[in-house]
Amino acid sequence: MRIAVVGSGIAGLASAWLLSRKHEVTLFEANDYLGGHTHTHEVQQAGQRYRIDSGFIVHNPAHYPLLTQMFAQLGVASQPTTMSFSVHSEASGLEYNAATLDTLFCQRRNLLSPRFLGMVRDLARFYREAPTLLSQRDDTTTLGAYLEQHRYGAAFRDEHLIPMASALWSSPPTQILQFPARYLVQFMANHQMLQLGDRPQWRVVKGGSSTYVAALRAHWPVRERLNCPVFSIRRHYDRVEVDSVAGIGHFDQVVLACHSDQALRLLDDPSERERSILGAMTYQANDTVLHTDARVLPRRRKAWAAWNAWLPRDPEAPCTVSYCMNLLQGIDSPEPFVVTLNRADAIDPDKLLARMRYQHPVYTQAAVNAQARKAEIQGWRRTWFAGAYWGWGFHEDGMRSAVEVAAALGAHWPPHAEPMPATTARETELVA
Numbered sequence: 001m002r003i004a005v006v007g008s009g010i011a012g013l014a015s016a017w018l019l020s021r022k023h024e025v026t027l028f029e030a031n032d033y034l035g036g037h038t039h040t041h042e043v044q045q046a047g048q049r050y051r052i053d054s055g056f057i058v059h060n061p062a063h064y065p066l067l068t069q070m071f072a073q074l075g076v077a078s079q080p081t082t083m084s085f086s087v088h089s090e091a092s093g094l095e096y097n098a099a100t101l102d103t104l105f106c107q108r109r110n111l112l113s114p115r116f117l118g119m120v121r122d123l124a125r126f127y128r129e130a131p132t133l134l135s136q137r138d139d140t141t142t143l144g145a146y147l148e149q150h151r152y153g154a155a156f157r158d159e160h161l162i163p164m165a166s167a168l169w170s171s172p173p174t175q176i177l178q179f180p181a182r183y184l185v186q187f188m189a190n191h192q193m194l195q196l197g198d199r200p201q202w203r204v205v206k207g208g209s210s211t212y213v214a215a216l217r218a219h220w221p222v223r224e225r226l227n228c229p230v231f232s233i234r235r236h237y238d239r240v241e242v243d244s245v246a247g248i249g250h251f252d253q254v255v256l257a258c259h260s261d262q263a264l265r266l267l268d269d270p271s272e273r274e275r276s277i278l279g280a281m282t283y284q285a286n287d288t289v290l291h292t293d294a295r296v297l298p299r300r301r302k303a304w305a306a307w308n309a310w311l312p313r314d315p316e317a318p319c320t321v322s323y324c325m326n327l328l329q330g331i332d333s334p335e336p337f338v339v340t341l342n343r344a345d346a347i348d349p350d351k352l353l354a355r356m357r358y359q360h361p362v363y364t365q366a367a368v369n370a371q372a373r374k375a376e377i378q379g380w381r382r383t384w385f386a387g388a389y390w391g392w393g394f395h396e397d398g399m400r401s402a403v404e405v406a407a408a409l410g411a412h413w414p415p416h417a418e419p420m421p422a423t424t425a426r427e428t429e430l431v432a
Contacts, residue, residue: 001252003241003409004028006230006266009036010395011386013216014259014402020220022411026251027222028244030229032283034217040208041290044336052325054290054339054356056395058083060200063190064396066403071205074215078203081328086305087163088298090313094159095303106302108301115155122156125285127194134180134189139368143184144177157409163309163319169393171284171362179363182352188368204291204329220244234268235381236311255405257386257398259283259359273376280370281389289344292335293351296322296343310343318342347368379408 001023003018016027024153026217027034037055044050058081059067071078084099097103097109110116120227129150133141141149143165147157158173165176182401188194205211217224225246231255240254256263264278265268297304308322325337340347344355361367371390384405391397403413 001409002026002250003253003255004240004249004251005255005257006233007036007256007258007262007387008034010038010067010398011388011402012036012255013038015211015223015255015386015398015405016405017070017216017220017256017411018402018411019409020222023221023409026249027116027224028225028228028230029240030227032227034224034226035210035213037067037358038209038213040210041288041355043337043353045292048333050331050337052290052331052337052339052353053204053209053329054192054288054354054360056209057323057325057328058202058204059395060202062200064086064394064399066399067396068397073211073221074212076212076215077206079206081202081204081330082203082306084305084307084327085164085167086298086303086308086309087159088303088308089159089311091311095298095304097301097303098160099305103302103305106300112160115153119155119160122152123160126152126156126161130181130185131189131194133185136182137363138181139182141175142365143179143181145175159311163311163321166319167309167321169360171360174318175284175362175364177364180365180368183363183368188214191203203349208329210269215398230266232268233266233383235383241383245409253382253384253409255384255386255431257363257402260385260387262322263385263387271375271377271380272381272386277370277377278374278385280312280366282362282367284362284363286341286358286360287344288339288341288356288358289347289352290337290339290354290356291347291351292337292353294336294338294348295348296338296340296346297324297336361389363393378405384408 003019003023003025005012005025005027008027012027016025020024033393036411041052041054043052057122082096086097088095095107097106103110145228162173162176166173188273192199228244228245230244232243240251242249242251242254247353260278260281261283264274267274295307304324306322306324306327320341320343322340325331325339326333331337370412374390386401388394388398
């Protein structure tokens, strides 16, 4: 079959890779690079060249089994990293790094602070009590309601749990409090986050995450169309028309591996079910900058962590997060490389290296309900939907959705596949 794949994030890349084993695949991408949130920047500093990630960064074999298997098949190397987490409050001056007891109490006065010690006690209690949600099948209680019902303190809520969840999902605090509580706890349980010890070893791709994109492209006969936004998808009983910058193309099937809202806009005649399901899943835009301004990190070097949440003085303003890429990617450089979300105005313009705008799914009760209805629209009228939005919004979720779509179209991925030989059959077309 001739299959069009629209979008080259992890879902689109994996779909194209797997489907090209059985079918003729054309991959459409509006940007001039493949990868979506897999975004590695070439940076020079003090005569040295560095490759810094700003989107997809970490994975681990236990919770990213499909992605890990793909990396192994492609020969993509990885290395251990840290997932330490810190908080800095502008209003109170509080700083802590949850990695060790020493860094947790990097401000020694917190050893005698009832508020801080209460936060630590609530943290241990949450790890102990929250798993009971998993057996209750309650998708209606929000996180905010759960915390209030169980009398968790404001310090734990505002200075730990919300900043941590905001960093994970790149969402503002008000949206985090509206998360279904069981959904958040299920994610934490699946990633072994509800425990103080014996956590998984996280890893990063050596040489930057886009290394795996290059490896994929060396192992597929996919026709790539870059700088080629798609305008609409028209579906007929015997074919699908993809109208793009390159003109109108005719295909047997189409895989919409873009965001759910983008997929809905592309459909020329969406059904009521498609409108209801895809329309229920919304996105949050996040202004993202790569820079070398260490002022956005905690004041105390001991408090620097891989993920650094900053709580603004205004309680109505969203907290933000800065990723210390030196810690995450194991980089030694004169100045730290930092990726910061939604705080560009605090960064010295002379230290700005790149600016991006990423979209992340927003998880509400309506979105979770829509996820459960995927089967109602999948494959209908020669149209398939792949994306991380069907899961928790992470790379493994996008990978899993692609594997499911490929299998439905006859491209089954064996659990222990032999490495694919490199091919020069790929055709890349950069549409002007």
